[in-house]
Amino acid sequence: MKKNWILFVASRYIFKGRSNSPVLAVLGIATGVLALIVIIAVMNGFQLGFIESILEISSYHLRLESFPPEKTGELQRLMLEIPGVEAAVPFMEFQALARGKRSGQQAVFTRGLNQDAAEVDRKMKNRLDFEDGFFDLSQTNYILLGTELARRLGLSVGDEVTLFSITGILSAEDENSGLNNYEIRGIFRTGFYEYDYSWAFLNIGSPAFILNESELKLGIKLVNRFNDGLVFDQSLKKLSAEGYEDISISSWRDYNRSFFGALRTEKLFMFILVGLIFLVVGLNIFQAQRRSVLQRSEEIGLLRAVGGAKNAVRFVFVCDGGIIGFTGAFIGLVLGLIVASNISTFFSLVEGIVNFFIGLLNIIAGFFGAGWTDNFAVFSPAVFYIKEIPSRILPLEVTLIFMFGFLSALLAAWFASRKVINIQPAEVLRYE
Numbered sequence: 001m002k003k004n005w006i007l008f009v010a011s012r013y014i015f016k017g018r019s020n021s022p023v024l025a026v027l028g029i030a031t032g033v034l035a036l037i038v039i040i041a042v043m044n045g046f047q048l049g050f051i052e053s054i055l056e057i058s059s060y061h062l063r064l065e066s067f068p069p070e071k072t073g074e075l076q077r078l079m080l081e082i083p084g085v086e087a088a089v090p091f092m093e094f095q096a097l098a099r100g101k102r103s104g105q106q107a108v109f110t111r112g113l114n115q116d117a118a119e120v121d122r123k124m125k126n127r128l129d130f131e132d133g134f135f136d137l138s139q140t141n142y143i144l145l146g147t148e149l150a151r152r153l154g155l156s157v158g159d160e161v162t163l164f165s166i167t168g169i170l171s172a173e174d175e176n177s178g179l180n181n182y183e184i185r186g187i188f189r190t191g192f193y194e195y196d197y198s199w200a201f202l203n204i205g206s207p208a209f210i211l212n213e214s215e216l217k218l219g220i221k222l223v224n225r226f227n228d229g230l231v232f233d234q235s236l237k238k239l240s241a242e243g244y245e246d247i248s249i250s251s252w253r254d255y256n257r258s259f260f261g262a263l264r265t266e267k268l269f270m271f272i273l274v275g276l277i278f279l280v281v282g283l284n285i286f287q288a289q290r291r292s293v294l295q296r297s298e299e300i301g302l303l304r305a306v307g308g309a310k311n312a313v314r315f316v317f318v319c320d321g322g323i324i325g326f327t328g329a330f331i332g333l334v335l336g337l338i339v340a341s342n343i344s345t346f347f348s349l350v351e352g353i354v355n356f357f358i359g360l361l362n363i364i365a366g367f368f369g370a371g372w373t374d375n376f377a378v379f380s381p382a383v384f385y386i387k388e389i390p391s392r393i394l395p396l397e398v399t400l401i402f403m404f405g406f407l408s409a410l411l412a413a414w415f416a417s418r419k420v421i422n423i424q425p426a427e428v429l430r431y432e
Contacts, residue, residue, distance in 0.1 A: 022288075022324055025284055025285045025409065028281035029405045029409060030329070030331040030332035030405075032275075032277030032278050032281060033329050033331075034339065035274055035336075036271070037332070037393075038340050039274055040270070040271065041340035042343060043267055043270060044392035044394060044397075045343075047266075050263070051260065056121075056127045056221075057128070057195060059255055061222040061225045061228055062219075062220035062228060062249060062252070063218070064217065066215075067244065072090050072218065075218055075244070075247075076088040078238055079218070079235065082231060082234050082238060084222050084227050084231050085222060085231060086123075086223050088218055088219070089113065089114075089218070089220075090113075090114060090204065091112060091113055091117075091204065091216075091217055092209045092214035093109065093111045093112065093214060093217075094165070094212035094214045095107065095108070096108045097164040098149070098164075099161070100150075100154050100161050101153065101154040101155060106198070107198060108149065108198055108199070108200050109198055109199050110163070111199070111202070112202050112209050112214070115136075117137070118135040121219075121221055128189075128190060129188060129190070130186050131147050131187050131188070133187055135188075137201060140202075140203045141181070141183055142182065142183055143161060143183065144184070144188055144201040144202075145161065145184055145186075145188075145199075146197060146200070148197040155184055156187070157184050157187060158183070159184050160183055161182055162181055165212055180208050182202065191387075220235075225252065228251045232249060236249060278404055282409065285324060286416045288416075289321060289416030289417060318410065320413055321412055321414065322410050324413075325410050326409075329409075330402075332402075333401075336401075337398070341391070344388045
């Protein structure tokens with residue numbers, strides 16, 4: 001008996017059936033795939049934005065510490081010789097207090113960089129969005145401030161900011177011994193509130209770093225940050241061969257472990273919670289297919305009587321689940337990619353529709369002397385520290401979501417069709 005009858009019968013059961021269960025199942029799977037793609041894409045946008053801000057601005061991919069400052073140039077050369085290393089950036093850092101035009105002070109984490117750091121480390125430069133001014137550390141009295149820090153202190157480009165060196169104040173008799181004035185040359189925004197509110201960049205040659213006895217470190221940027229383990233091992237071997245056994249090397253996984261672990265756990269649980277949609281739809285398909293097997297027992301007996309094997313007849317119902325799963329997952333995939341790729345436009349459309357109805361309600365309520373004027377915003381800038389909603393679509397995750405939707409229907413149909421094997425043609429057709 002030819003096998004092409006299986007798909008033909010399966011399609012007739014779906015499209016010619018009197019039940020609307022296949023339509024509801026397709027819509028359920030499509031909704032689940034759509035929702036999961038959009039939610040995970042937005043979550044990726046937020047999380048990867050934070051991660052990249054931390055790695056590209058703050059922590060670097062690898063760090064070298066505890067080495068003589070006069071060996072910095074040689075260490076840069078050695079590290080750049082290792083395959084996969086993109087940049088080697090010397091830096092220093094210390095804590096200070098900043099005072100601007102307004103009263104009060106603000107704690108500042110100050111990092112010292114060479115004046116060519118933006119050219120050497122292009123990834124860091126790309127993460128610094130300058131709202132005013134530009135990256136300029138050509139003089140030792142130049143400083144770059146985060147946008148929220150500048151707003152808090154009431155400062156703009158061209159103004160002077162006063163830094164009080166905490167170490168200097170605590171270690172000297174004169175309270176003003178740690179006082180330094182710096183000219184603001186740029187105000188940057190990273191999108192990460194902690195950096196925008198409490199970070200500043202100085203020229204690494206500023207006397208403030210000497211006053212604070214800051215340790216010189218070397219930040220290493222990799223072409224691919226996930227190759228840190230391989231580059232770490234190669235760095236140890238190369239440095240040991242050159243006589244630098246005492247140098248301390250650490251990876252971004254070490255000093256960001258807790259934060260990145262929390263993000264990964266958050267994403268996993270969100271994936272599971274939204275993925276419960278597939279479980280509900282799968283149970284619906286399971287019940288629908290079981291009911292279909294019972295209702296079509298005579299047809300199953302007839303197919304068996306004319307030569308259809310047990311597994312072949314069972315495969316008819318498995319094909320039903322496969323068609324439902326693939327159709328729903330494909331529809332959800334297409335819609336999910338469209339929405340996730342235009343997430344800001346989508347939310348603007350939703351806000352516009354909601355605000356339209358709010359406006360109508362205001363007009364109606366105005367006749368009764370009531371109403372309100374606030375507009376609705378999904379992510380209001382007054383609450384969330386974002387300019388627009390970020391979205392990142394990762395091909396591997398999209399493929400997994402599609403397969404979850406497809407396999408949930410396929411497995412549900414497979415388990416529901418087990419009763420087909422137990423149907424005996426002679427017993428079913430005895431009284432027909």
